[in-house]
Amino acid sequence: MKLDSKIPSGPLQQKWERYRLEMKLVNPANKRKFDVIVVGSGLAGASAAASLAELGYNVKCFCFHDSPRRAHSIAAQGGINAAKNYQNDGDSVYRLFYDTIKGGDFRAREANVYRLAQVSVNIIDQCVAQGVPFAREYGGLLANRSFGGAQVSRTFYARGQTGQQLLIGAYQALERQIGLGRCQMFPMTEMLDLVVVDGQAKGIVSRSLATGAVSLHAADAVVLATGGYGNVFYLSTNAKGCNVTATFRAYKRGAAFGNPCYTQIHPTCIPVSGDHQSKLTLMSESLRNDGRVWVPKKKGDQRRPHEISEGERDYYLERKYPSYGNLAPRDISSRAAKEVCDEGRGVGPGGLGVYLDFADAIKRLGEKAIQERYSNLFEMYERITGESAYETPMRIYPAVHYTMGGLWVDYNLMSTLPGLFVIGEANFSDHGANRLGASALMQGLADGYFILPSTIGNYFGSTKQSKVSANHAEFRKVEEDVKARLQKLLSIRGKRTVTSFHRELGKLVWDKCGMARNEKGLQEALRQIPALREEFWQNVNVLGEGGELNQSLEQAGRVADFMEFAELLCLDALTRAESCGGHFREEFQTEDGEALRNDEQFSFVSAWEYRGAGKPPVLHKEPLTYEEVKMAQRSYK
Ligand SMILES: Cc1cc2nc3c(=O)[nH]c(=O)nc-3n(C[C@H](O)[C@H](O)[C@H](O)COP(=O)(O)OP(=O)(O)OC[C@H]3O[C@@H](n4cnc5c(N)ncnc54)[C@H](O)[C@@H]3O)c2cc1C
Numbered sequence: 001m002k003l004d005s006k007i008p009s010g011p012l013q014q015k016w017e018r019y020r021l022e023m024k025l026v027n028p029a030n031k032r033k034f035d036v037i038v039v040g041s042g043l044a045g046a047s048a049a050a051s052l053a054e055l056g057y058n059v060k061c062f063c064f065h066d067s068p069r070r071a072h073s074i075a076a077q078g079g080i081n082a083a084k085n086y087q088n089d090g091d092s093v094y095r096l097f098y099d100t101i102k103g104g105d106f107r108a109r110e111a112n113v114y115r116l117a118q119v120s121v122n123i124i125d126q127c128v129a130q131g132v133p134f135a136r137e138y139g140g141l142l143a144n145r146s147f148g149g150a151q152v153s154r155t156f157y158a159r160g161q162t163g164q165q166l167l168i169g170a171y172q173a174l175e176r177q178i179g180l181g182r183c184q185m186f187p188m189t190e191m192l193d194l195v196v197v198d199g200q201a202k203g204i205v206s207r208s209l210a211t212g213a214v215s216l217h218a219a220d221a222v223v224l225a226t227g228g229y230g231n232v233f234y235l236s237t238n239a240k241g242c243n244v245t246a247t248f249r250a251y252k253r254g255a256a257f258g259n260p261c262y263t264q265i266h267p268t269c270i271p272v273s274g275d276h277q278s279k280l281t282l283m284s285e286s287l288r289n290d291g292r293v294w295v296p297k298k299k300g301d302q303r304r305p306h307e308i309s310e311g312e313r314d315y316y317l318e319r320k321y322p323s324y325g326n327l328a329p330r331d332i333s334s335r336a337a338k339e340v341c342d343e344g345r346g347v348g349p350g351g352l353g354v355y356l357d358f359a360d361a362i363k364r365l366g367e368k369a370i371q372e373r374y375s376n377l378f379e380m381y382e383r384i385t386g387e388s389a390y391e392t393p394m395r396i397y398p399a400v401h402y403t404m405g406g407l408w409v410d411y412n413l414m415s416t417l418p419g420l421f422v423i424g425e426a427n428f429s430d431h432g433a434n435r436l437g438a439s440a441l442m443q444g445l446a447d448g449y450f451i452l453p454s455t456i457g458n459y460f461g462s463t464k465q466s467k468v469s470a471n472h473a474e475f476r477k478v479e480e481d482v483k484a485r486l487q488k489l490l491s492i493r494g495k496r497t498v499t500s501f502h503r504e505l506g507k508l509v510w511d512k513c514g515m516a517r518n519e520k521g522l523q524e525a526l527r528q529i530p531a532l533r534e535e536f537w538q539n540v541n542v543l544g545e546g547g548e549l550n551q552s553l554e555q556a557g558r559v560a561d562f563m564e565f566a567e568l569l570c571l572d573a574l575t576r577a578e579s580c581g582g583h584f585r586e587e588f589q590t591e592d593g594e595a596l597r598n599d600e601q602f603s604f605v606s607a608w609e610y611r612g613a614g615k616p617p618v619l620h621k622e623p624l625t626y627e628e629v630k631m632a633q634r635s636y637k
Helices: 012-022 043-055 093-103 110-130 162-179 245-252 285-289 316-320 330-342 359-365 367-385 439-462 473-492 498-513 519-539 551-575
Strands: 035-039 058-062 183-186 189-197 200-208 214-218 221-224 263-269 292-296 354-357 394-403 420-422 604-609 618-623
Touching: 012 110, 035 043, 035 200, 043 058, 043 162, 043 183, 043 439, 058 189, 093 110, 110 162, 110 439, 162 183, 162 439, 189 214, 189 245, 189 473, 189 551, 200 221, 200 473, 214 473, 221 245, 221 439, 245 420, 245 551, 263 285, 263 330, 285 367, 292 316, 292 330, 316 330, 330 354, 330 394, 359 367, 367 394, 420 439, 473 519, 473 551, 498 519, 498 551, 519 551, 551 604
Parallel strands: 035 058, 035 221, 058 183, 221 420
Antiparallel strands: 189 200, 200 214, 263 394, 292 354, 354 394, 604 618
């Protein structure tokens, strides 16, 4: 396997322009000859499928939900970044680019990030034209708020439902194409494998979740927009359905997996309250615009928050990071919360919580203003905890939220398998080792609306294509593999539920490779995961049959993939003997507990190649070279 990032030559600011000038075009009549499969209909997939169909390609779009509108993207609350500088507060394309590179702890590809910042401004125009109801100022201009890791206000939002409103926009564009007959939608259909013919991705094998029927779909290119894999930890803020199956099975067919160990732990989530939970709830980062984070100065202080005077409180983010304060980036804020809780100063049951306090903001702005900004988030918090955050501080704690790792892609968003494109959270993305808040929606829509529609045409225009039909022997072979695996899962009829395996795996990965990792713990995880996997294949109990709606079978397939993927994640974390962003190796930290990078040895993207069952994967390295920015120790002080 050879990694070639295919970054265009020339000055950073001109690379994308130059690429678009030099890329091969497909004329409108010829576009009709190309079939494209898009797997996923979240913000990345829906925007890509709609844009490709609008261009004239024949598109088939798949999702496992009953409607594209149920994709996990709908959960995004806080907002989407763009370098519009509407606030006149010093923002620019360059500043967004720099903040993103620095926020990612200098582990992202410079050229991609610059392009992302450039394209960000187009996204807002596109969405406004679709009718997305972004919040507006009194005079009618679009409003902005701040998110972590930035000193400007560049986040566009639709109250606490930004993902939902953006998805409605993308979904309408997709529905229009479905209505015009240019896109065929396959809801409740799960991709279970990728078909590669003569080294090129040529289709997928899928299973209808309604009937259990397995079917084959051929195309000239396959686009994976299948989201992130945070649920490998079992408990996360992700929708329950999020999984690694599509990308992991593509990995097993030859696509390299990039940076699997880079996981984002979000500092602002409702704390775990017991063993019964199957999911954690995010309280949007936007709340940190007005909420102040604190814990008691005294260890084990059990008093209620209002009984603790100002002088007895530690506003630790404001104390440690005076220039960014409560808007310090996620990785840094999460670790700071863990640190104070580890010291015994955490609040709430079990001491795993910190306060997010709105009292000052309510005093300054009035309760009505806070309601206007966050009422749906406050309502959600009250429904879950029974407490009103207008009256008492919220209790929050970090939780798994986003995965920066994903399939490795080049500048064209193409994986190491020709014809297989990967967009949105599913690729290893532009966020390096830590994603800044409100940048995932920006990346997913940049990929789907603007970048892929250009780069896929360049692929068709510059690569010799041979039409392959689903009758090709390779399709039949992959179909047999898929059916055999389903049958195997159904035939075990063991004693343990799929969920109990998932829960145990998640706890193991969280304990050994969560917010903090070390060599000993990772070695242990690498011993324990294969043993748990072995037990899974001997003792799992998958209920029901294959030829029907069977959620136990769906879940078993996804957990089986997590069982293998978890090992890759821990191996990547073990190999990266440095701390950077969300990857915090306890052995590598500065005197004041910040991540200590090792640029000399680890300034690269890890891209793992699958070599077959039972064989260790091979690590390939894409060197990261910075022409424009100077690598520095990240500081938010
Ligand atoms: C609670 C929460 C709040 C967030 N808030 C923000 C925010 O305010 N701003 C921000 O920038 N980011 C936010 N994020 C992150 C952001 O929402 C996600 O990164 C982004 O929406 C991912 O979009 P996507 O299109 O890549 O994937 P998804 O929206 O996850 O969509 C994946 C799609 O793939 C389909 N799929 C997956 N596997 C298969 C398969 N095997 N076969 C068929 N279909 C498949 C699914 O059905 C779905 O349609 C938030 C995340 C969470 C968890």
